[in-house]
Amino acid sequence: MTNVLLLGAGFTADERARLTETFDSVSAAQAEDVAKIDASTRAGIKAVAFKGHMPLGAAIMDQLAGLGVIANFGVGYDAIDVTAASARGIKVTNTPDVLNDDVADLAVAMLLAQSRNMIVGDARARTGLWAKEGELPLNRKASGSSVGIVGLGRIGREIADRLAAFKMDIHYSSRSEKQTPGWTYHSDVVSLASAVDFLVIALVGGAETEKHVSAEAIAALGPRGVVVNISRGTTVDEAALLDALESGAIAGAGLDVFMNEPNIDPRFAALDNVVLQPHQGSGTVETRTAMAVLQHDNIAAFLAGQDLLTPVN
Numbered sequence: 001m002t003n004v005l006l007l008g009a010g011f012t013a014d015e016r017a018r019l020t021e022t023f024d025s026v027s028a029a030q031a032e033d034v035a036k037i038d039a040s041t042r043a044g045i046k047a048v049a050f051k052g053h054m055p056l057g058a059a060i061m062d063q064l065a066g067l068g069v070i071a072n073f074g075v076g077y078d079a080i081d082v083t084a085a086s087a088r089g090i091k092v093t094n095t096p097d098v099l100n101d102d103v104a105d106l107a108v109a110m111l112l113a114q115s116r117n118m119i120v121g122d123a124r125a126r127t128g129l130w131a132k133e134g135e136l137p138l139n140r141k142a143s144g145s146s147v148g149i150v151g152l153g154r155i156g157r158e159i160a161d162r163l164a165a166f167k168m169d170i171h172y173s174s175r176s177e178k179q180t181p182g183w184t185y186h187s188d189v190v191s192l193a194s195a196v197d198f199l200v201i202a203l204v205g206g207a208e209t210e211k212h213v214s215a216e217a218i219a220a221l222g223p224r225g226v227v228v229n230i231s232r233g234t235t236v237d238e239a240a241l242l243d244a245l246e247s248g249a250i251a252g253a254g255l256d257v258f259m260n261e262p263n264i265d266p267r268f269a270a271l272d273n274v275v276l277q278p279h280q281g282s283g284t285v286e287t288r289t290a291m292a293v294l295q296h297d298n299i300a301a302f303l304a305g306q307d308l309l310t311p312v313n
């Protein structure tokens with residue numbers, strides 16, 4: 001009997017096959033497609049394999065009377081209304097840890113690309129501008145500078161460890177001070193931003209962290225400042241960030257996440273002081289495979305009545 005719903009348009013063929021080869025499943029690309037599944041099939045669904053960032057709230061849960069688990073593909077589960085799930089006795093799982101290295105790698109890559117002006121440099125080498133205009137204007141030294149990590153969770157920690165190897169002076173803000181000798185704790189993000197040149201955002205998403213990196217924090221970063229965001233577009237005041245990038249109030253940004261993905265604000269494309277990525281922090285073959293396995297295994301554990309591997313609630 002069909003008992004798993006694949007919800008979301010973004011599953012790759014391999015990810016889909018991993019689920020459909022084990023489970024008797026049905027698919028819905030969009031939220032509104034759930035209602036189109038016939039009622040008796042819907043009543044049998046015990047698990048949702050979810051991939052994407054569409055809101056998954058009470059309205060969908062209430063169409064699936066037998067639902068017991070939502071297994072999210074991704075560490076961030078801000079799209080899922082966990083409170084509504086808990087109130088209905090529905091478990092939520094995510095895919096933590098397996099993606100920490102890749103997301104941290106991309107944060108460092110964007111920081112370096114931005115400080116060394118690599119996007120503009122690439123265009124100069126590629127287009128013949130090098131022969132016409134000569135060398136690139138001198139750019140910024142990254143090694144040995146100061147960095148502020150906003151959110152020293154699992155991913156923030158990986159980023160800080162990498163940047164420490166670049167001889168950077170590590171500052172961070174977090175809910176609480178950590179045991180990290182030599183690193184400087186700031187209890188608020190404005191103080192953190194005013195102490196550093198690079199500000200790397202590694203927060204969880206959701207209402208609690210909305211616009212945590214405020215207009216005031218961006219202003220405090222100053223004209224040498226670079227923002228790197230690999231968390232969620234919601235964690236930064238995006239309008240204030242765009243204003244600061246356009247006016248030169250900060251030097252630049254490296255961004256993997258935005259408001260309104262994938263239709264991002266066109267003002268970003270007009271800037272030459274940013275490196276932009278299409279939310280691909282965990283997007284390697286190795287890590288996406290590990291995430292797919294973890295999502296699959298959480299569902300298998302639930303259906304077998306075993307403990308979930310990576311529960312959220």
Ligand SMILES: O=CC(=O)O
Nearest residue numbers: 073074075076282
């Ligand atoms: O954004 C990606 C994730 O939350 O895993």
